Amino acid sequence: MTNKRSTIKDIARKANVSIATVSNVLNDIDVVKPKTRQHVLQIASQLNYVPNLRAKQLQSGQTKMIGFFCNSISGPYFNPLAESIAKIAEENGYGINILLSNDQSMLRRNILGDLVDGIIGFEDLITDKELQLIRTNRIKAVFIDRIIQDETIGSVVFDSYQKGKEVTDYLIQQGHQKIGFILGKDDIYDSNERFRGYKTAMEKANLKVNPNYIFKGEFELEPAFQVIEQFLTTTARKDYPTAIIAGNDLSAIGAYRAIKQQKIRIPEEISLVSFDGFDLDSPHRPNLTGIHNPIVEQAKFAVEHLIAMIHNQTPGKVQTIEGHFVVGETVQQRAEER
Amino acid sequence: MTNKRSTIKDIARKANVSIATVSNVLNDIDVVKPKTRQHVLQIASQLNYVPNLRAKQLQSGQTKMIGFFCNSISGPYFNPLAESIAKIAEENGYGINILLSNDQSMLRRNILGDLVDGIIGFEDLITDKELQLIRTNRIKAVFIDRIIQDETIGSVVFDSYQKGKEVTDYLIQQGHQKIGFILGKDDIYDSNERFRGYKTAMEKANLKVNPNYIFKGEFELEPAFQVIEQFLTTTARKDYPTAIIAGNDLSAIGAYRAIKQQKIRIPEEISLVSFDGFDLDSPHRPNLTGIHNPIVEQAKFAVEHLIAMIHNQTPGKVQTIEGHFVVGETVQQRAEER
């Protein structure tokens, strides 16, 4: 690509003007004599001139690029998130550079190497050291999985604790008492918060949390499937929970498959509640009951807040996005005691 | 971000050496006296120095970035494609800049503005003019939906014609004669090629292509659903095709839903064949019969070929990736005539 693309210097030479004049013409700075302007423009187009943005960036100190770092852009959560972020950034005149790597040095190069004007990402993907660098260098950043706030750092999270409680309350109201929960990995904010909400609700209703009903599903499809399958096949039917709350969409799907595979009916025998996962393109996606988190809204806040910080229009803020409770077909009312 | 990040100049001043020496130290050019080296290194780390990559790029003429332009990174095809491209690029030391825009000027800025070292994308998203610019400026590019070849342009496509034929032959062998086809938009290479293969196979078997069985599904879920639903509800049951070939995964899903919704059994009454779409995360994704295209392989070739061209190691090539026929549960053998 480095070949012989023409520069303003080429234009200047050919047009017999200075590079300053060329620059002025090209940037529509209304100070050039119309005739000169015409002439320069013509030469420029004749040379197929396209400005070298890197040089411009070096001057202006801006890249009009946002770095988005994540582990994946697949799945019912990450995919719409990534797509929305890219789309909204573009609408605002920013490009987006996706960093899928865990490699901290890659991250660092991008973040601190002035390749992007700011970053959006998941806090659990970066080390404390990098976070520290972000702070001290006053890098503009928005985290979407954890509450962090600083002069140049904002965040946007779901009201996971609240919704964890709400969903559990709902099940209890429906007469459930033996309620299970599928956790994500230890350090996932949403998992922890949802679980905390669940425990609070259980406690308030004087229901005890049965440790056998707490599953480690890793927030992934396969592990959730495995752990539930394992449980169902090694546990007496009468000891099944009557309802399971999946900490996220993928674990809901894994659980759904495992339960179905054992020919156990949903919701007649086991009710299932989920978070997210309402945009699955599948022939007959189950009509899940649960919390629907508006991902696009989250993406929108993240991008716009970041850009506002880049323009120094605001300090970092924390935004909580409210999920909506959606009644599907996977919860059934339960007769009193058992 | 532009704040007061430290530069080699700052280091030089503080270390009492020239910027050239700093540069040499930082780039591990083994020419500096160990003591000086130590000293500089220490100051650098003390100043939290991180090189400004833009300046480096301006010098080297390389960005180590690949532009990927597409309309979407969602769906069973685009999503794994985008993710694979990002991953493989990263493994090769390249970042990836996703351009979701149709805006040609955005594209142009990126492609020609030296923001990326090369591009991967869909030919139908760019205008002839831009393509021409790519050619004349010898931009390195790989197209993944159409056969194009030039000194600096390569492409990677699926063997869609072949597979369209193969799949149709298979249905014919299974005794089907009334075979429908769901098309994509007019200018989609894969759609055209698969359809061409279908027609050839039909012709060779002396079966006539019933125009009522040719559906315009746009390669999207909703439109495919609509067109099939429309057909099923306005056509006598005896006039249904016994098999339908969906031109891509999303139309297969749309068709699947429409057929199911009409309480028509698959495959007993209508067999359904698909392209791609084998990685759908859904609780009970139908086990489709059809062609499984190795998307990761496609991504891998695209990225590696592009990088080889960037390094001037090869001229543009055309690669055809072979799809694999997978027997699922959506095709049933058909008794002779009707």
Added chain:
DNA sequence: CTGAAAGCGCTTACAG
């Protein structure tokens, strides 16, 4: 209205 010069942060011959 136009041009010469300095500078963005870096690298790379070239002297010393």
Added chain:
DNA sequence: CTGAAAGCGCTTACAG
């Protein structure tokens, strides 16, 4: 081994 200088492609005061 180290430094002064030119240059990557552009912009931006500052003279004229």
